[in-house]
Amino acid sequence: MSQISDSTISAFKISATDAELDDLQARLKNTRWPERETPNDWSQGIPLNYLKELCAYWASDYNWREREAKLNRFDQFTTLLDTNSKDSESLSIHFIHQRSKNENARPLIMTHGWPGSVVEFQKVIEPLTNPEAHGGSAEDAFHVVCPSLPGYGFSDKPTKPGCGVAEIAGMWNDLMVRLGYTEYVAQGGDWGSAVTTAIGLQNLGNCKAIHVNMPNAGATKAAREAPDAADKRALERAMFYQQWDSGYSKQQSTRPQTLGYGLVDSPSGQAGWIVEKFYAWTDCAPADDPEGPNHPENAISREELLDNVMLYWLPATGASSARLYWESFGNAFGGDNKATVTLPTGCSLFPCEIVPTPRSWAEQRYTNIKYWNELNKGGHFAAFEQPELFVGELRNCFSQIA
DSSP: OOOOSOOOEEEEOOOOOHHHHHHHHHHHHTOOOOOOOSSSSSTTSSOHHHHHHHHHHHHHTOOHHHHHHHHTTSOEEEEEEEOOSTTOOEEEEEEEEEOOSOTTOEEEEEEOOTTOOGGGGTTTHHHHHOGGGGTOOGGGOEEEEEEOOTTSTTSOOOSSSOOSHHHHHHHHHHHHHHTTOSSEEEEESTHHHHHHHHHHHHOOSSEEEEEESSOOOOOOHHHHHSOOHHHHHHHHHHHHIIIIIOHHHHHHHHOHHHHHHHHHHOHHHHHHHHHHHHHHHSOOSOTTOTTSOOOGGGTSOHHHHHHHHHHHHTTTOHHHHHHHHHHHTTOTTTTOTTOOBOSOEEEEEOTBSSSOOOHHHHHHHBTTEEEEEEOSSOBSSHHHHOHHHHHHHHHHHHHHHO
16 A cells, blocks of 8 residues: 555646647647658558648647547546555556446546547546436446556656556555545556556455456467467457557567657657557448448547547657556566456457457456456447447446446
8 A cells, every 4th residue: 555645636627738739739730741651551550641631630620628628527636646666656646536426336447558548438437427317327327537547648757667557556556545445346448457457466455346348368278279260360360460560569668768759749740659559459440331441530539539649749748658568568467477366357348459359368367257248349449439338338247246
């Protein structure tokens, strides 16, 4: 548990200055562009014509003040939390804390990943906290806490090594206890799945169940030796990721500082670095033509994509967000790949997840799976892409196991 003497919780509002917005517009309008890609697709990265179109919209038509107000409709706070690492430091952590009017609601902490942010959850917070207004009953209510990871959004950037997944899991437990939630449930995808899994592994007594939409588990021995259809699909997707889709992670896990100079200086560079992954990892085929060309705006609106990019651009987190890879990529659980979660666990598998983990793989890590569901649409950014399905999954999962 944290030993920080200052446990103050302070109200917070997102508030960009006019100077910051003027600087953003100037940088966008003065972008020096490379030549276009040679193929007529996304295989070399985000296409020049689309990124130029997106950045022109960002500079001229995107209304940050309107979007800022929309994000600020949620109750937000900051508080100091200790990393409890070898070179421990105190970090101010930004978080949304939206309480339900139902005092008996389940406390729930939801954790985003990269290249996401708390923006991912803006469409699910109200249905989770006020289910009666969104097709549910009072028994479906949650008190929702959504923190920004250290080095992301408006949370402090670590100044020392030692703030990885395990440390964040401990910080989140401290946060929930500080908020008065001595018992709670946890949810996450991407790095949020790793943090949520670590909360389960640490099992400090406060978290009673977890839900993940990206289970952290490798292939079984049987999958490697005699794969069935689900194993083959997962192995093929994992191979594609390693060969064609993982360059960002190699850079961020080895040289995040070098990368950061470009991302923090160039809004078009930061947007391209992020939005390309929304093309790659969302279920973004045209709704009226599943065989048609994929496009990120088929899954997430242009304004929402830019809202998320703004939570990297405004606080200049291009380097600091990448450092989580340097801290934890390939070693999120301290090198113990056989560590298991015994807490009741729910898993929701959306079809366009990076790797569609079969249940047999997941059972190696999560030994007490109480809820498992495979959906027919959606991808890596589940709450962002399919908010109604996501809310339904959490309601169904935690009504059964917590």
